[in-house]
Amino acid sequence: MAEFTLRLRRxxxxxGEAAYWQDYTVELEPHRSVLEGILxxxxxxxxxxxxxxxxxxxxxxxxxxxxxxxxxxxxxxxxSAAAAGAKDGVIKVEPMGNMPVIKDLITDFxxxxxxxxxxxxxxxxxxxxxxxxxxxxxxxxxxxxxQPMACIQCGACVSDCLSMExxxxxxxxxxxxxxxxxxxxxxDGQHFERLQDLAExxxxxxxxxxxxxxxxACPKGVAPMSQIxxxxxxxxxxxxxxxxxxxxxxxQAFTELIEKYGTLFEAELLPRSYGGKFHPRALPxxxxxLPAILKAVMRGKVTAMKALHHPKLPDQKxxxxxxxxxxxxxxxxxxNLYISGYDDDADDDVPxxxxxxxxxxxxxx
Amino acid sequence: xxxxxxxxxxAGLAGQRAAIAAAEGGATVAIMSKVxxxxxxxxxxxxxxxxxxxxxxxWESHAFDTVKGSDYLGDQDAIEIMCREAPDEVxxxxxxxxxxxxxxxxxxxxxxxxxxxxxxxxYVADITGQALLHVLYxxxxxHHETIDRYEEWFTTSLLLNENGHCVGALAREIRTGALEVFxxxxxxxxxxxAGQCYKPTTNALICTADGIAQAYRVGAPLMDMEMVQYHPTxxxxxxxxxxxxxxxxxxxxxxxxxxxxxxxxxxxxxELASRDVVSRAEQVEINExxxxxxxxxxxxxxxxxxxxxxxxxxxxxxxxRDFAGVDITRDPIHIRPxxxxxxxxxxxDTNGETSVRGLYAAxxxxxxxxxxxxxxxANSLLDTLIFGRRSGTHAxxxxxxxxxxxxxxxxxxxxxxxxxxxxxxxxxxxxxxxxKDELGENMxxxxxxxxxxxxxxxxxxxxxxxxxxxETAWIDDRGTVFNQDVLGAIELGYMLDCAExxxxxxxxxxESRGAHSRTDFPERNDEEWLKHIxxxxxxxxxxxxxxxxxxxxxxxxxxxxx
Ligand SMILES: Cc1cc2nc3c(=O)[nH]c(=O)nc-3n(C[C@H](O)[C@H](O)[C@H](O)COP(=O)(O)OP(=O)(O)OC[C@H]3O[C@@H](n4cnc5c(N)ncnc54)[C@H](O)[C@@H]3O)c2cc1C
Ligand code: SF4
Ligand code: SF4
Ligand code: FES
Numbered sequence: 001m002a003e004f005t006l007r008l009r010r011x012x013x014x015x016g017e018a019a020y021w022q023d024y025t026v027e028l029e030p031h032r033s034v035l036e037g038i039l040x041x042x043x044x045x046x047x048x049x050x051x052x053x054x055x056x057x058x059x060x061x062x063x064x065x066x067x068x069x070x071x072x073x074x075x076x077x078x079x080s081a082a083a084a085g086a087k088d089g090v091i092k093v094e095p096m097g098n099m100p101v102i103k104d105l106i107t108d109f110x111x112x113x114x115x116x117x118x119x120x121x122x123x124x125x126x127x128x129x130x131x132x133x134x135x136x137x138x139x140x141x142x143x144x145x146x147q148p149m150a151c152i153q154c155g156a157c158v159s160d161c162l163s164m165e166x167x168x169x170x171x172x173x174x175x176x177x178x179x180x181x182x183x184x185x186x187x188d189g190q191h192f193e194r195l196q197d198l199a200e201x202x203x204x205x206x207x208x209x210x211x212x213x214x215x216x217a218c219p220k221g222v223a224p225m226s227q228i229x230x231x232x233x234x235x236x237x238x239x240x241x242x243x244x245x246x247x248x249x250x251x252q253a254f255t256e257l258i259e260k261y262g263t264l265f266e267a268e269l270l271p272r273s274y275g276g277k278f279h280p281r282a283l284p285x286x287x288x289x290l291p292a293i294l295k296a297v298m299r300g301k302v303t304a305m306k307a308l309h310h311p312k313l314p315d316q317k318x319x320x321x322x323x324x325x326x327x328x329x330x331x332x333x334x335x336n337l338y339i340s341g342y343d344d345d346a347d348d349d350v351p352x353x354x355x356x357x358x359x360x361x362x363x364x365x
Numbered sequence: 366x367x368x369x370x371x372x373x374x375x376a377g378l379a380g381q382r383a384a385i386a387a388a389e390g391g392a393t394v395a396i397m398s399k400v401x402x403x404x405x406x407x408x409x410x411x412x413x414x415x416x417x418x419x420x421x422x423x424w425e426s427h428a429f430d431t432v433k434g435s436d437y438l439g440d441q442d443a444i445e446i447m448c449r450e451a452p453d454e455v456x457x458x459x460x461x462x463x464x465x466x467x468x469x470x471x472x473x474x475x476x477x478x479x480x481x482x483x484x485x486x487x488y489v490a491d492i493t494g495q496a497l498l499h500v501l502y503x504x505x506x507x508h509h510e511t512i513d514r515y516e517e518w519f520t521t522s523l524l525l526n527e528n529g530h531c532v533g534a535l536a537r538e539i540r541t542g543a544l545e546v547f548x549x550x551x552x553x554x555x556x557x558x559a560g561q562c563y564k565p566t567t568n569a570l571i572c573t574a575d576g577i578a579q580a581y582r583v584g585a586p587l588m589d590m591e592m593v594q595y596h597p598t599x600x601x602x603x604x605x606x607x608x609x610x611x612x613x614x615x616x617x618x619x620x621x622x623x624x625x626x627x628x629x630x631x632x633x634x635x636e637l638a639s640r641d642v643v644s645r646a647e648q649v650e651i652n653e654x655x656x657x658x659x660x661x662x663x664x665x666x667x668x669x670x671x672x673x674x675x676x677x678x679x680x681x682x683x684x685x686r687d688f689a690g691v692d693i694t695r696d697p698i699h700i701r702p703x704x705x706x707x708x709x710x711x712x713x714d715t716n717g718e719t720s721v722r723g724l725y726a727a728x729x730x731x732x733x734x735x736x737x738x739x740x741x742x743a744n745s746l747l748d749t750l751i752f753g754r755r756s757g758t759h760a761x762x763x764x765x766x767x768x769x770x771x772x773x774x775x776x777x778x779x780x781x782x783x784x785x786x787x788x789x790x791x792x793x794x795x796x797x798x799x800x801k802d803e804l805g806e807n808m809x810x811x812x813x814x815x816x817x818x819x820x821x822x823x824x825x826x827x828x829x830x831x832x833x834x835x836e837t838a839w840i841d842d843r844g845t846v847f848n849q850d851v852l853g854a855i856e857l858g859y860m861l862d863c864a865e866x867x868x869x870x871x872x873x874x875x876e877s878r879g880a881h882s883r884t885d886f887p888e889r890n891d892e893e894w895l896k897h898i899x900x901x902x903x904x905x906x907x908x909x910x911x912x913x914x915x916x917x918x919x920x921x922x923x924x925x926x927x
Contacts, residue, residue, distance in 0.1 A: 014844050031690035043798035047841030047850040052400070054569040057605055057688065059495065060404040076687060102540060103847045109401065110516070123507040124462035134459045136471040142464045146490050149464050149499070153403055187462065 002030050004079045006037050008049060009094035011101050019101070023090070030080035034093060035063050037079055038105075050104035058219055061152030064159065065105050066094045071156035071217040074105075096159030098168070112168075113155050116175040120198070124182060127189030137186045148181040151222045157214035169203040173214035173224030176205060180227035183234060195235040199243035205231045206247030366771075369395040369513065370764035371757070372533060372549035374520045374576065376402035378494070378746060379728025380555030381501040382753035383717075383760075387553075388511040390761025395547060396505070397515040397536060399571065399852070403502050406557055406569045407749065410494025411608060411680060413476060413486035414458075414746040416451035422483045424448040429920055430481050431744060434639075435737025436879035437895065437922040438589065438915060443715050443733040445918060447744075447751050454750050455487050463500045464489055486743045491680045494746060518545075519852055520575065521780055523552060523583045523724065524772050531583065531724035532770035535780050539852070542845025544781050546774070550767040551723050551760035554580060554711060555753060558729035562860045562867065563704035563813075564805025565604025567596060573856035574863035576730035580711040581862055585719040586901040588732040588913070590863075591870035591881045592708035594740055595814050597643035599703025601661035602689050607681050607700055609742070612636040614678060616666040618647070619697070620655040641739055641880050644702035648814040651701065661699030702814050706745065708736040708880065709870065712899060712913075717756030723767075725756040734897065737915075738879015787840065787854050794837035797854045804831055804857075808864055812871055817885045821872045828868060832861050866900045869908045873898050891922050 004026055011019040024041045035053055042049050051074065052062040058076040065074050068085050074093070082091040099107035126135075157173040164170045171179075179198060182188045198204040205228055214224040235241045236248040371387040373380045376398035384396040398405065417427040428448040432439055459465055459473065466488050468474035477484040489496035505512055517539045524533045524546070533548045556576030560568025581587055598607040612618075618636050620626050630646040631638035638646075647662050656662060666674055666681075671694045674682060678693075685693040710732035717725040717733075728749040735748050804827075811824035835857055842850035876890040877883050896912045903909040 012844060013846050029690075031688075033688070042850075043796070043802075047796075047798075047853075048844070050847045050849060052404075054400055054404050054406070054571045055409055056570065056603070057409070057684070059409050060400075060406075060569065062400065062404050078687075078690075103844075106847055118506060123503040126460075130460035134456060134465075134473050137467060138471055139467040139469060139474075142467050143490075145464050146492075146496075149489065149496050150492055151499075152408070152495065153499075185462065185464070 001027050002080070003027050004037060004083055005090045006034070006041065007090045007092045008038070008041075008104070009092075010049075010104055011095075012048070013103055026079075028079060030083075031078050033075045034065075034067060034077045034079060034082050034091065035074035037091075038074060038093070050102075050106045052106055059152060061154035064096050064154040064156045066092075066096055066159065068092050071096055071159035073154060073156065073219050076219050096155055098158055098161060098164045099155065107155070109155060113153070113158055113172075113174065116158075116172050117153070117178055119171055120175050120179040120182075121190075121194065122175075122178050122182070124185065124188055125190040126187050135187045141184070141186050145181050145184045148177045148184070148222055148227055150220045151177055151181075151218075152220055154219065156217040156219060157222075157224050160213040160217045162211040162213055163207055163209050167203060167207060170207045171198070171201065171203055171205075173208070173228070174222075176208075176231060177222050177224040177227040180231055183231060191234070192239050192241075195231065195239055196241050196243075198231060199235045199241045199245065199247055202245055204245070205235065206243070206245045206250070366546050366548060367395060367513070367515075368548040368769050368771075369393045370550050370769075371395070371553060371760045372547050372551070373397065373553045373555055373757075374534060375405070375555035375557055375728065375730070376505075376514075376516075377405035377407040377555060377557050377728060377749065378497060378501065379407075379557075379730075379749035379753035379756075380405075380553070381498070381505055382750045383553045383555055383725075383727055383757035384512050385501070385504050385508060386754040386757030387761040388508050388757075390758050392511075392761035392764045394512045395515060395549070396512060397518045397520060397534075397547070399517065399519040399539065399575075401516050402505065402514070403499055404571075405498060406572055407498045407746070408495045409567075409569065409606075410497075410746055411491045412610075413488030413493045413743045414455065414497070414750075415481065415485050415741070415743040416455040416487060416747065417448060417483070417485050418452040418455055418473065418487070419475065419483070419485065422485050424451065426482055427451065427485060431735065431741055432737075432920045433923075433925060434739055434741040434744075435735075436739055436889065436925055437891070437920075438592070438734065438737030438878060438897070440734050440737075440916040441918040441920060442916045443735050446715050446755075447735050447747060450751050451747055454747070454754070458497060458500065458750070461500055461504055463496055466490065481741065481743075497746065497750075515547075519855075520556070520579065521784070521855060523554075523579050524776060525583050525721070526770060526772075528722075529584070530722040530770075533772055535776065537784070537852075539847055539849075542848060544777050544784070546772045546777055548770055548772060550764045550769060551725060553717065553725040553727060553753075553756045553760055554719075554730050555726070555728045555749075555756075556730050559707050559860065559863045559867075560704055561801075561856075562805065562864045563593075563808045564802060565599065565809070566704040566805075567599055567604055567606040568704070574859045575856065576726065577710055577866070578859035578862040580719060580721070580724065580726065580730075581866065581900075581902050583721060583724070584902060585721045585724060585726075586712045586899040586911075587709060587866050587870075588712035588897050588899050589709035589734050589737070589870070590707075590866045590900055591874050591898065592736070592738050592879055593704060593812070593867060594640070594706040594708060594880050595644045595702040596705035597640055597647060597702055598664055598700040599705070600684070600689050601659050601699040601701050604703045605684055605688055606703075606705070607664065607684065607698070608678075609640075611664060611666055611669075611678055611681055614666075614669045614673060616664055617668055618643075619663040619665060620650045621657050621663075622655055624655070626650050626655070639739075640742075641882070644814050645882060647700075647702050652815075656701075657699055659699055661701050663697035664700045665697040666693045667695060667697065704809065704813075706740055707867075708732070708734070708738065708740055709867070712897075713752075713756075715752075715755065716759040717752055718759065723763075725760055727752040727756040738881060784851060784855070788843055788848070788851050790837060790839040792839050794839060795834050797835075797838045797840055797850075797857050800831050800835055800838055801853075801857055801860065804828070804860060804864060808867070812864075812868055815882050815884050816871050817883060818872070821868055824868050825865075825872065828861060828864050832865070835861055866908060869900055869910060870898045873910050889925075895922060 063074040370392035373396040475484040554576040559574035560566035560572040711726040811820035840850040876894040
């Protein structure tokens with residue numbers, strides 16, 4: 001047993017008061033979870049503390065909060081780890097970000113998260129009537145979409161998404177991961193339409209700034225950012241979707257420049273993203289960016305020299321070799337790997353000991 | 366006042382499947398859940414779902430395994446329906462988008478499960494329940510024009526009309542505290558299990574017997590309530606489930622003296638004997654003082670090659686690390702039998718109809734009875750889907766020739782007064798949480814793996830006393846927005862009613878069958894007890910007990926050996 005101090009962000013909408021911090025002390029084994037700490041508070045000290053929870057085992061996705069400024073599941077965070085990560089040993093727990101707070105640690109999922117999920121038409125849209133038996137699809141494809149399927153809709157990624165902070169309309173990591181679950185599913189018949197929709201939406205797949213926060217926040221290894229990158233690759237490379245947001249051109253320009261110079265030639269990136277300096281889309285865009293460019297010039301980030309000439313990396317050849325190897329592959333190695341552990345021993349034959357008719361692996365039922 | 370042809374209470378697998386079936390049957394549908402649908406407990410099911418879908422398998426074989434597993438208490442007509450319809454249900458799920466595991470040919474692949482004579486368990490990695498639940502929710506969103514979702518609404522009571530027909534329910538919107546009447550031609554209860562009557566349990570915090578108690582209170586009989594499944598391997602610390610896959614991979618059980626005690630009870634099958642047998646053997650060790658100081662038995666996974674553990678038992682490696690602080694690849698982990706599933710529930714026919722007209726039940730809340738004395742692994746998900754769908758279809762059909770009822774508003778006033786009175790209680794008696802703990806701990810002592818008349822009598826008295834104490838139990842939260850405290854107090858009432866029925870059934874059944882093991886009646890007694898125990902509310906008095914026959918179609922009871 002050890003003593004832990006929980007500093008909870010309280011907000012009682014009916015009190016008319018602003019949010020405030022309240023400290024509670026609990027006594028529990030160090031490997032117990034922050035949720036168990038809060039439940040102890042609720043059972044023994046103060047039943048008014050609000051938090052959603054159910055499974056206690058990181059599977060229902062209810063208990064997302066921010067612990068010491070980072071999104072996490074309360075039931076999936078040890079008290080000891082939380083205390084060690086806290087500045088003064090006091091475990092700070094507050095509601096998740098990017099969503100309005102309803103009460104204490106309870107946020108409005110419906111207003112933000114679920115609305116975004118519904119935005120991506122989150123159901124299978126097969127072509128024509130289903131086959132008589134199951135759809136025949138590759139094992140790898142099912143494993144691939146099982147990774148986004150592992151999402152428990154806890155909202156941790158949404159809470160910490162930097163793009164969403166800037167653009168609340170951004171469809172966001174969880175909903176886009178959900179979109180990949182259909183775009184990656186061979187049974188779905190609307191891959192192109194889905195991708196076009198998400199590419200054309202100014203708050204869609206090109207609105208992510210690769211901050212990695214969603215990957216770090218996710219308790220289930222869904223890696224939403226990677227799913228977004230998959231969507232982009234499919235939209236550009238496979239479906240050649242030339243979107244209004246210039247996402248495709250930007251991506252293309254990015255790759256071309258790296259291939260050529262090894263590092264990013266920023267002055268060249270913007271015009272190329274709009275189809276080259278002389279493309280009709282480029283001019284207004286360049287004009288719009290003028291203030292930013294001027295500012296950069298003033299700060300010395302962009303000089304006339306830098307704008308015109310970008311040095312190549314000394315070993316630029318190696319970069320080009322990487323490109324050649326990757327592009328020379330017959331198959332793209334970009335599938336998700338959901339390691340279930342069962343896949344390797346699952347064959348269709350009835351195992352001998354199961355035939356014997358006994359409780360082998362009554363598994364977790 | 367919302368009015369729908371069909372009102373579904375509960376949005377786990379049973380409820381969501383019922384909603385889709387009712388909508389496809391042409392009904393207007395409302396589905397209500399006290400948590401967001403994807404938070405429902407169905408999401409915790411890891412293992413899989415059974416169906417005799419492979420050409421070399423047969424539904425009869427699946428049905429026989431189920432009958433035998435039930436210790437012959439299961440109703441064979443219902444079991445036949447479930448097993449016959451299972452293959453089509455799995456295909457329906459596949460077509461709806463469940464990402465089932467595939468074999469190298471791209472067809473559905475299976476995994477072997479306990480008590481089954483063929484590998485007929487279909488699965489999605491180690492997240493089967495989650496995948497099923499989230500895909501059904503996708504379908505629910507797709508049907509948004511015909512299915513109204515009431516998410517985070519808490520049903521407090523069922524409504525009957527003057528003829529005793531169920532005509533809707535009262536529910537509190539958790540976010541605002543507003544109370545509302547939901548009129549409906551039919552109501553389907555799909556509100557899940559009752560694990561929280563026990564402490565510890567593998568069940569989620571929301572499994573508080575709400576539906577069982579609500580039906581019981583309006584006069585619907587409960588059945589097989591004495592049949593409570595204890596899973597042999599749950600964490601000593603907090604009751605979390607350690608899958609049987611661990612023993613399937615070769616993990617061993619030891620007592621404190623280092624003895625592989627399964628030798629004594631199941632010399633052939635050892636650790637792989639069936640669930641009730643292993644749970645009983647462990648309990649004997651614990652009762653006779655050969656457990657570790659923490660009251661547990663050692664489950665030794667270190668005998669399984671480390672690589673294999675990391676591959677095949679990833680989920681429990683995580684559970685051990687995250688929730689018990691043990692690296693199971695290096696050290697044994699302490700487990701004990703723990704409450705896992707409730708075979709009993711609201712008595713229904715094979716269309717889900719209860720004996721209250723207009724009231725249906727499906728899923729863990731219901732008892733049809735397909736599980737009888739002991740549920741087989743991976744049969745529960747199947748049960749929720751098959752009978753969820755059948756209830757939904759039947760209720761939609763019923764709606765075509767029933768008029769829309771209307772409930773007088775006075776019912777809202779009475780209910781509101783009752784809830785307000787809980788909120789206003791003086792801080793004099795006991796805390797709700799203290800009563801809940803006392804109930805759970807005692808159920809786990811007196812109404813657990815082994816039972817006898819003395820212990821059960823003690824438990825009956827405890828429940829009676831706790832019911833009285835609950836009348837004055839107080840809470841802290843006086844607010845309306847997300848007042849989870851007052852919901853906890855209402856749930857306590859449900860759990861106490863459910864516990865009362867479990868104990869009454871256990872006292873009544875004077876034999877040992879399936880999960881019900883009486884030390885004072887250690888044998889199965891088909892002559893007197895091959896029958897169901899039905900329990901109904903009897904005013905304020907002790908529950909009324911009647912018996913009903915077990916339906917036997919083609920499998921005569923035999924001795925159950927594995
Ligand atoms: C850890 C674990 C693993 C399992 N693994 C397997 C497995 O591999 N295979 C298998 O077949 N079975 C398994 N089971 C059993 C199976 O998961 C459950 O029996 C089944 O999911 C129950 O489904 P349900 O739809 O009846 O209820 P639930 O999924 O529990 O849903 C109940 C619903 O009712 C709602 N509700 C309850 N009360 C109210 C109220 N008062 N007002 C409004 N709404 C209410 C809840 O919000 C919820 O939506 C497992 C169980 C556990 C605990
Ligand atoms: S990587 Fe993209 S989606 Fe993920 S948190 Fe950052 S901005 Fe948001
Ligand atoms: S992607 Fe991960 S963090 Fe985001 S909602 Fe899903 S499980 Fe939570
Ligand atoms: S309580 Fe379910 S995820 Fe934490």
